Amino acid sequence: MSDIPTKLEGAKIYIQKLPVTFEFAHQLFGIVENNRNHILPWLDWALPEMTAKAEDEYNFALFADEDWAAGKRFEFAIFKQGTKELLGGICLIRYGNKRDKKGEIGYWLKKEATGNGYMQEAISLIEKFAYDLGYERLVIRNDVDNIPSKRVAEKSGYTFEGIERHGHYDRKNDKFVDINVFSKLRDEI
Numbered sequence: 001m002s003d004i005p006t007k008l009e010g011a012k013i014y015i016q017k018l019p020v021t022f023e024f025a026h027q028l029f030g031i032v033e034n035n036r037n038h039i040l041p042w043l044d045w046a047l048p049e050m051t052a053k054a055e056d057e058y059n060f061a062l063f064a065d066e067d068w069a070a071g072k073r074f075e076f077a078i079f080k081q082g083t084k085e086l087l088g089g090i091c092l093i094r095y096g097n098k099r100d101k102k103g104e105i106g107y108w109l110k111k112e113a114t115g116n117g118y119m120q121e122a123i124s125l126i127e128k129f130a131y132d133l134g135y136e137r138l139v140i141r142n143d144v145d146n147i148p149s150k151r152v153a154e155k156s157g158y159t160f161e162g163i164e165r166h167g168h169y170d171r172k173n174d175k176f177v178d179i180n181v182f183s184k185l186r187d188e189i
């Protein structure tokens, strides 16, 4: 997978394959530490027992690097354009085997970076990336109570398909939650 781009440029942000460096791991961990309350209602990986120290972020980048090489998952960091300020992350996860060409987009921003349209731009960049890889169908899934994420999917032109009942096990609250399913097809990108 060395022929595929590792950096995509937008007007307000750029996205870059997760760097496998201690410097980046520390930067990322610092943001997670300061944003647990913002991220945790929706994403289990922000649980203190799952992301406890900078080393966990380093290992995450290392695993992401292996998945990238296998074409299974493409993890990007989101940076403010023209700077090295880390804003959040976005990923494309392939469903099924290589021939399926279907995948899911996952994302997050640190709290202070929200409200600027950064995520819509990051989604459009990762869509282009997926399109160039030949993907046919992209999905965004979010908790039915996650209004900002739902709005992002709608504003990015995704079609609401329905609710996946008990589609996610919420580890911190030990209960299943309902999930919105949004999709976009290749000829809609």
Ligand SMILES: CC(C)(COP(=O)(O)OP(=O)(O)OC[C@H]1O[C@@H](n2cnc3c(N)ncnc32)[C@H](O)[C@@H]1OP(=O)(O)O)[C@@H](O)C(=O)NCCC(=O)NCCS
Residues within 6 Å of the ligand: 038, 039, 042, 043, 107, 108, 109, 110, 113, 114, 115, 116, 117, 118, 119, 120, 141, 142, 143, 146, 147, 148, 149, 151, 152, 155
């Ligand atoms: C989801 C996320 C990336 C959205 O960030 P963003 O694109 O900057 O979104 P905004 O802050 O601009 O909010 C999007 C919309 O939701 C609205 N909104 C935000 N909080 C809201 C709330 N509590 N109630 C109702 N509406 C709300 C905003 O007004 C905005 O509406 P508009 O599009 O009509 O102007 C960001 O909130 C985030 O990272 N959250 C934590 C992690 C997460 O939830 N990831 C997604 C998991 S599926």
